[in-house]
Each structure stands twice: as structure tokens, then as C-alpha cells.
Amino acid sequence: MTEIELLKEWVSANPLAMSVIKFVIVLLVVLFAIQLIRRYLKKKIANTVIRYKAQKGIEILGYTLLVILAIIYFSGSIKDFTIIIGLFTAGMAFTLQELILSIAGSVYIFLVKVYQPGDRIEINGIKGDVIDVDSIYTTMMEIGEWVSSDNYTGRIVKLSNAFVFKGPIYNYSQDFPFIWDEFNLPIRYGSDIDLAKSIIIKIASETLSEYTANSKHDWEKVVNKYYIEDAQIDPTLAISLTDNWIQFNLRYIVDFKKRRYIKHLLNDKIRVEIEKTNGKIILASATVELIKIPDINVNLDSNNKV
Template structure:
């Protein structure tokens, strides 16, 4: 503090500020006094003029002091900018989580009870706040729709960089897809036929009601003309493998159960087919002998 007052530059600025401040206050006092002696009617006009003059002098005093201390204020402003930048870097994740929570609150991409998938996380939403979202994990892979027993707390910053896939539990029926891989050496036509037969057999009990649901006015506009029956598409991820992609309609809360039933039925049919072919080959060899 002593060194501060020893610096002539700061002493000069302080002295100048005091002189300017006192001078402008004195001028304001004289001007206001002069206005009060004038004969102005109505009285409200004189009061308005007085108030405006006082406010004008306050602004003049303020800008005069800023002009005197402009260099010091510039240094302080640069220091504040540096501090703000350091804080922004240090709290980057916190800020992103808050912004992501605000985006989620405005956009409302999902609600509690919806099943969502974002980045590598998939689960049912049980709670969400401005910084985090809590999920009951579904998995452990994308091919399964059962609870793993784990609770995921994900940062809301993910909503700013990844898209959200939503599976609503509010709908009665949904479309569900899963993949059945087979070797390129297998008879893919036979596998496709057996898998389609299994899908139709398992979905027959609710297929008629599902068609009514998807063809209703509320869903027809969203879906457009779409085939509701189970269908299979072929994908070639590599020369050694063929993926049979199954798409079926099913009750929204029974996707995993329906998928497992179709897979088990398909494996049973495939095993029976292998046994029949084996028996035929054995019978043929006996007949030849």
C-alpha cells in the first residue's frame, strides 16, 4: 500500500479524480440551484428537468473517472478475461453437461420410462437432471433387450455430440430388428426359409392386432405404406459371413421374449433339418448296398 502511494502516476490519478469529482459535483449543485430558481410550470416539469440534470452529471462523473483510470481498467479487464478463460477450461465438462441438460429440457427427446440408446449406452430412463441422466442398463449387447442389473449415470454432455435413439414404452406395438449371422458356406436360402417360418409362427398370435395398430390413422401418417409382416433382409458384412436381418412387429414390452422365441424355434427347425438330411443320406447308402 505504501509503494502504491509512492508512485507519482497513481498519486496524480487520485488527485485528478478527486478534483474532477468535486468540480463536477459543485457544477451540478450550481446548475440544479439555478433551475430551482427558474419559474417553470407546471411543477412536474421543473422536477423532471432537475432529475435529468442530476442523472446526466452522474454519467459525466462516471465516464470521467473511467477516462482517468482507463489504463488500469484495461489491465484489470485483461486479468478478468484470463481468469474467465482459465475457469472455462477447468470447468469445461461441467459447462457442457449443463448445456446438454438445458438442450434436453428444451428439445425433450425422451421422458422417464423411455428406452434410449446414445453412444455405447442403452437402457431405460429412470431419472434425469441438468447434469446427468440415470439409466437401467439393457443388454449386455445390442442384440438383447433385458436388464443387466447395472445402473448407468451418463453425463448430459453426450447429447451435444451423439444422437439419441428412443424406444418408447407408451406404444402398444413396435417394430423390432435383430441379426442372425451364418457362414457363407451354408445354404442361405434354407436358413432364410427356416428363420422366416419361425418368425411367422411366433408372431401369428398378435400379428392381426399389430396390423390394426400400425394401420390406424395415428400411425399410418408416420409410417406411410409399410409391410407389417415379418421379413428378412440379407447383409454381407464380409466375404465369409452372411447376416440375416429379421424385422418383426411385436408388443413393445416383449421384444426380447419374442426374439428369443424366434431364435430357439429357428435352431430347433435347423436341427430337425440336419437330422432329416442325415437320415436321408444314411437311408440312401443302405439302399445302395
């Protein structure tokens, strides 16, 4: 027998194996087409956000097509499609609950727009910038932890999409990419308080003018979209009296990615201006004041002998 005759005989004797081989060929063709389209989009689309979404969309469509083809191909008839889907769903729901919940979470994230790449979020106690969202995981560049303020730790965290159903999600950038921040300045009693107030408000207004102007427009959109009261956007200064000093509390709005830098800038500028007052304004520190030393009477009797 020739090789062709042997192959025909093997195919007739193993129809299931031949079906699998045909499906593998279809699978490879579809996967190759997905990668080809992804490369084409990468070259043709300049905008990073649009390119990322287009590539993810092609992946989802391609994998969905493969699942449908597999079900139809091995069922042998389109009329069995709903039956197979039901059996498949029942089995998978029991054995792969977490995986199914993750996939459902990815659909929920995409449809509801809970967050997207580029957003800064906190979920399940982990805070960071979202750098990728796929069908199973959300990938984040972590911030905080042992690093002070909002700096990157260098760790990349993969978090199951199922967590969108299990707790709160804090989004620092969606709808309103600004946050309120504040810090305290202790001023010694006896300082020129009015001068101190004018210096702090002037520096804050000048330094934060760009953020204040940009945030007002975005905040108007938030007020119109949600049931929320209007808020004070301009820098505000509150004063409280303590046992040791007069405490100045400066509250202001800033870009969520520049919180640490702006706080440093404000502190440094205020320090320089206070030093120029030549002692009219003095920053306070914790001190201990002795009010009175009790009198001590010492009697020396010259008649006492050792």
C-alpha cells in the first residue's frame, strides 16, 4: 500500500482524530489572524489609548469566535448549540467558580467602565496605577507600601477581576482627576498672624492656580452627573488654637499624580517667605516651660561639728 492509501485508511479508522486535527488547523489560522490584525493596528493607530482598546477588542472577538466554532464543530449541528451551552455552563459554574467570576468581572469592568488602564485605583487593599485589564486579571503598578507618599514600589501586581464584586473600589482619576490634600503649619504664639495668613494664602493661590482652574471645569461635570453638593475648589486656610501653638491647616486641590511634589513645593516656598520676615513669624515646636522654681531654704549651723 502506498502512503496515500495508508493515510486514507487511518483517517477512515480514526474520524475523531481527524476532526481534532482539522479544528487545530482552524484554531491556528484564527490565532494567526488575530496577531496579524494586532500588528496592523499597532502600526496604523498612533493614539496609545485607542490602539490598546482596539487590540483588546480584536482579542476578545477572536477568542469568542474560537469558542463558538469549537462548540458548533464538535456538536455536529447548530441545533445542539443551546443544549451544549447549558451543560457547559453548569459544569463550569461548579468547578471553576473563581475563573467564571473573574471573566464576569472583566465584562463588568468593560461595560460599566469601573476603571481602565491609566486610572489610579485602590482595590482589595492594594493601591496603584492600572496598566492592563484582560479577561482574567487586572495588572497594576503598585504605589505606597514601604515607600512614602504615592511613589511606585516597583512591584507589578496581578489581581483577579472577581474582586470588583467583593468590596469597594477607590478610583483617584475617573471623572475627576484631582484630589484634596492638606497639611498643618504650627505658628508660635506672639507671631504676626495676619502676615502669616496672607503669605500662606498668596503662595497657595499662585502655586495651585493651574490646578484650581482646571479642576473647576471637571468638578462642574461631576456635580451635574451625580447627586452631590458643590465643593470649595480654591485653597482654604483654617486656624485652630492649641496648648502649644497656633495651628494653620491649609487645604487645597491638586492633580492626583503630583500630590507629593506639590506638598514639597508649598512647604519650601512658605519656609523661604517666613524666613524673610526676620522673626515676625516663627514656626513652633514642642517645648517645655518652667513656670516657677520652688524656694529652697538652707540653714548652716556653725556650731555643728563633724
